[in-house]
Amino acid sequence: MRKKALRVGSLMAGLTLSQLALADWEVNMTPGVTGVSRDIFGLHMTIFWICVAIGIVVFGVMFWSIFAHRKSRGYKPANFHEHTWVEILWTIIPLAILVVMAIPATITLLDMYNTDESEVDIKVTGYQWKWRYDFINEEFGYFSTLSTPRDEIYNRAEKNENYLLEVDKPLVLPVGRKVRFLMTANDVIHSWWVPALGVKKDAIPGFINETWTRIDEPGIYRGQCTELCGKDHGFMPIVVKAVPQDEYDEWVAEQVAMAEKERELTSKDWTLEELMARGEKAYDTTCAACHQQDGSGSPPAFPALKGSAVATGPVDHHMDIVVHGVSGTAMQAFGKQLSEVDLAAIITYERNAWGNDTGEMVTPKQILDYKNAQQ
């Protein structure tokens, strides 16, 4: 109850005061919006109160001794130093408490591991430093990246309410249906966590982990990567948008159509201006985390692109690096992560931005040909 009052209080503070007061004094886990998250919350509170009870007894005796049995009060020490029955008793009682605690914990655990009869399957892939969601039955997928502007991170602009917990494209899920997640990663280990769903699972390269959720209420639920995955570990949030079934169906249909349109774009004739405009956007979401928005990079791990030999040299070499990556470095192979259009746009952008003015343009068709020639 106190917790609830605290939360209401902090919510009001958040609504009425500015930035800093938005921060609240939340002290406890939230019960969340799924059966599993509520079970976990129940276990959490049970074990918490057990600890509090044990603490009161143990510390009570201790503080009383500290208060009463002190030399300054003239207390003479007793002589006992063992007592078999007491010792047996305080071995057995904790053991019994633990057995009582283990039963509900085991039941919840078995439930969390039961991924049978799922109705929606989503493959979640961790990348340095973004998430990809593939709706494997509907054959579309997309990346979800942090959308907080760098100006807010570097304190040049006022931070918005969802600072660091906002993405360009959230994961949309239907409420009331069992959603199965298949977790994996492309580079290092990540961990996908949305507290309100009670779901956390490591995304490990070469492994596919399973977990599931069934969301009860529509809403927006935010989470973060929880396994240290390199430089921008703190900047790859997760946003889940839970919507009613019909809204979800509509959204899926839209996505399927968009994916089809995107594929058609490859054969379109592009102008340099169009590619540059698209390239700037794609560069900012995909490349700027390492190579920086102004192409200056952060050497030696992430080389500068501005005036670099790669971005101003032969086109083929440039394509090779972007498509296949550079093994043994942080430069990933983007050939399978990005569409031909985005690859072409990014390469064109890198060859013409920041005074690299080569005037050269790479079209999606060229990329497609290049990829085909490689096979």
Add this chain to the structure above:
Amino acid sequence: MSAVIDTHDHSHDQDHHHGPAKGFKRWLLTTNHKDIGTMYLIFSFTMFLLGGTMAMVIRAELFQPGLQIVEPAFFNQMTTMHGLIMVFGAVMPAFVGLANWMIPLMIGAPDMALPRMNNWSFWILPAAFALLVSTLFMSGGAPNFGWTFYAPLSTTYGPPSTTFFIFAIHMMGISSIMGAINVIATILNLRAPGMTLMKMPLFVWTWLITAFLLIAVMPVLAGVVTMMLMDINFGTSFFNAAGGGDPVLFQHVFWFFGHPEVYIMILPAFGAVSEIIPAFSRKRLFGYASMVYAVGAIALLSFVVWAHHMFTVGMPVAGEIFFMYCTMLIAVPTGVKVFNWVATMFRGSMTFEAPMLFSIAFVILFTIGGFSGLMLAIAPADFQYHDTYFVVAHFHYVLVPGAIFGIFASAYYWLPKWTGNMYDETLAKTHFWMSFIGMNLAFFPMHFLGLAGMPRRIPDYALQFADFNMVSSIGAFMFGSTQLLFLFIVVKCARGGEKAAAKPWDGAEGLEWTVPSPAPYHTFSTPPEVK
């Protein structure tokens, strides 16, 4: 009377021919357990300040949301180096230092059993840490993958300095193993006549068990870093999924080392506190035998609980259940120890000098850390706690008021024996209260942050975490700066002060109090008789 040794290396005075050599050679070539103990303690405190400085950088960056002071890449180097330096540079060498000083004095031995190896195991450490710290100045920076260095972040994606880090870990491991062999050889062979195993002081018992843990797991750590070395430099694929390797294997091997390691850092503190609480309660330790059995049980259980660090890794559910039950079981012997300490205080005649204050704080705060450990053991709940600030709060509660308060308590308890002078009690109490308040202010809010959803190892955070982070940073600055006071107290005590009696604490028991203060350079050349 033999020469008096001084813990402060600039001002050792001596007036006896059989005393130590002069100048730096005394320290470089010494095989004397007291000199080596002193060097370990000074080294450990230096590392404590260095690792603490890194913690201050971390807390300064986390003082407010947004990036202000350091970039994320450097932030990760700070968290990694802070962890490595505190674990391997501050806590472990401090306990080895205490072991060197006190074990021979407590069991009536003239020195450690293998004195030359003792010298070698110390002098490897400064080299190892010089190598580790030098990575900060290398191209690509220091290790940035956390003190747990999970592959493949630390292999395929690690900075070039990782190989140096691996070599440093190898050297620390060799030093620890040699130290552990020495402790075992000393305890099993050099006890005074009449001192049976079950008459040994608990500090000696806990160190004996710790030494066995060290010998068991340090080679495992060496193994895992060697596999990394092969992956990085020789084209193997132990942890590289693309080559058929298994990134999760790394975690299993690492935590098979890592979990006993956390007991390596706490068991000697259990022992020290079991000496100090009876001394200041003026009453014998309650349940000596059950204390010994509890430490043994904890040590054995520590080998079968490693995967509770990996509940979210996707183990089969049977594995989860096994590791959950075993982990919960550890609460039983740990509980026995806490109950015994409280029962020792109960109906004693207590006084509250600095060693006792630190020991009482140890019992209370370590128990709080134990409670959060019990919560973390509940596997389903751990899915919410894992890798959040709740975990950071938990292990700082067992390490700071556990291991580090245990070390402070030991230092104040035995300083009169080491230096021959009493420390300044008022300053020491100030040190205690500042540390106690600062530590709780720094780490208690981290429980709230974790439960509210803040992941660990992030350089920047969402706005709802701002207030508690600021509180935590203020507490951390307070705790950190207070430790300079400890340096001052120790230096002051080493330089002079009220002369200490052979047994400055009226309730203290044990052979170390039968020799004069300061302890002569050579003690127990003829073994004492224990009845």
